[in-house]
Amino acid sequence: MVNKKTNGFTLIELLVVISIIGLLSTLAIVAFQNARKKGRDAVRKGDMDQLAKSLEIRFNDLRNYPTSVASGDMSGLEAVLVPAYIPRVPTDPLSVAGYDYLYFRKDLPPTGCPVGDMLGYAFYTRLESPTAADLASIKDSFDTCIRTNFSINYRNGND
Numbered sequence: 001m002v003n004k005k006t007n008g009f010t011l012i013e014l015l016v017v018i019s020i021i022g023l024l025s026t027l028a029i030v031a032f033q034n035a036r037k038k039g040r041d042a043v044r045k046g047d048m049d050q051l052a053k054s055l056e057i058r059f060n061d062l063r064n065y066p067t068s069v070a071s072g073d074m075s076g077l078e079a080v081l082v083p084a085y086i087p088r089v090p091t092d093p094l095s096v097a098g099y100d101y102l103y104f105r106k107d108l109p110p111t112g113c114p115v116g117d118m119l120g121y122a123f124y125t126r127l128e129s130p131t132a133a134d135l136a137s138i139k140d141s142f143d144t145c146i147r148t149n150f151s152i153n154y155r156n157g158n159d
Contacts, residue, residue, distance in 0.1 A: 040094055045154070051103075051156075054085040054086040055121065067108055070110040073103075102124040102125070102146070107120070121157050122155045126151060127153055135153055138155055
């Protein structure tokens with residue numbers, strides 16, 4: 001009888017170990033991507049809150065809210081908020097099309113949206129992983145119209 005010495009691992013053992021490592025790596029990458037999305041969403045919410053607070057401070061000084069444009073473009077806010085009320089107007093952390101910050105004064109709606117109160121305003125954005133509470137921030141017909149026209153799912157405003 002011949003005695004065989006086994007030094008090392010069989011091919012099957014190696015394939016099983018490689019498969020397990022691959023599966024664990026995939027799970028870690030997915031979890032990491034979800035954490036990054038939630039982190040960007042937290043930044044977006046913080047930016048919306050900071051913008052709303054700076055607009056309220058400006059309102060206390062001047063007794064009006066800045067006008068908005070039909071596209072919701074926030075470039076006009078730069079001139080009225082920086083540097084007196086906010087160091088800079090924040091931009092979306094992802095910086096790709098569809099992930100923008102929008103501002104509307106509710107009495108100056110985009111085409112097709114209902115006219116709201118002159119003292120009403122809101123900032124809008126699209127979150128990557130919205131919760132039910134985030135989706136509930138869309139409150140009235142004006143917000144619903146903005147959601148439909150601009151594919152947003154989160155708002156922060158004064159009404």
